[in-house]
Structure formats: structure tokens, C-alpha cells
Amino acid sequence: MKPRVYVETSVVSYLTARLSRDVVVLGKQIVTREWWPDAADRFEPVTSELVLEEASEGDPRAAAERLAVLESTHILDVSDDSRALGRALLRARAMPTEANQDAAHIAVAVVHGVDFLATWKVRHIANPTTALLIKQVCRDAGYDPITICTPSQLMEASPLTNRLSDPIVDEVRAIRAKLAARAGNDIDAIITYTQAMQRTSGRSYVRSPARRLARASPATSTVTNREQKSHT
16 A cells, blocks of 8 residues: 655645746756656555645636646545644644644644645745644644655655756765775764764763653553453
């Protein structure tokens, strides 16, 4: 079974819009056009009435192109559970009040157990500063959090991504490969070598406590096991 990806309106807009002269926008458009066929092979694209309504707005010709793209996607039901989770996201300030429509998109996708939400809206949706809080609200409501990302993050290596080589990243990758090879490409050797560097560098190092997950107590584990046996 393919993982499902919720296609948010900005993705469809970048997919169908006339190519821009703005290099940043153009880059996103190219990536989206490369990703879309890949998405159909690797994922099950889904959407909702929220997306369809947004996509139908604006220039009639552009709207028709967006809606035509969405015809191949499954449409998720916008339920009362989605309403409750959307309210929880706003109440916890995981998203600002003016982003209530964005919260609704996330809520619908989460309630339906979708694996990924693809979007180019990085201010309120694919925002790393709010991602942790969004995940926590979902967990508190009893849902597995969704992975929110851009189409570029969902892309596998392709002729396009290979063509769009980043010289700075390439340089870092080459340096990293050289240093890893020096340690025999062994993680233990890499850590040991780095620790030796720390002991002789003269620098001060900070140690912060890890954010570890709470472990179930033996009593809790026993109850859980009994519950599992009772359902088998």
C-alpha cells in the first residue's frame, strides 16, 4: 500500500501556474512539475473539499487547470473530528488565528491518517518553529502526527535533481566523504576521532539533557499486555 500524501492548494497552484520570472518561484514551479509524476508513482495523492474550493477561486482558466489536476485524487471527508482537531490547533496556538484555514487542512489530513502533507506554505504550515507544537497537539488529541513537508523534500533522486547541482552542497558532501573515509566510514571511529579532537582543542563544550521519551512503568506494561491478550 502506497503512503498517502495530502496535496494542499499551493502545490497545485505551483504545478499549473505560468512559469515565473522570479527565480525563487520558478525553482519551486520546476520542482513541483518534476515531483508530480513521481508522486503518482510513489504515493496515493488525496485532497479535500477545502482544496477544491480554494483551487476554484481566481482566474477561471487557471482554476479549471487546477481542478483538472485534482480530478485524479481521492477526496477526504471533512468531518466533525476535523473541526475538533482544528480548534485544538488554534487553541494551543500551534497556528495563529488568521491561519484557521491552514489549521483545517492539517486537521483533515491528520484525522484521516494521511502520511504526508505536501505544501509550499512555509509560514504557517511547513514551519519548523511550529512543527513540534502541531505534533504535540495531534498526540494529545490521540492522533499520530502527520509529516508536513514541501514537494522537494518528498522527491527521490531524479534527472532534474541531479541537473540542479548545488556547488556549495557538493563541496560539503565531498569534504564529509573524505573525512568519513579517513575513519573507515565507521560511525564508532568517527565519534572516537571527534572526541579526541575535543580533548585537545582547548574549546569549551556544552552538554544539554536529551529529550527522552517517557518509558512505560512495569505496571503499565502489564496492563497493556493483558489488554492486548483480551483482544486476541
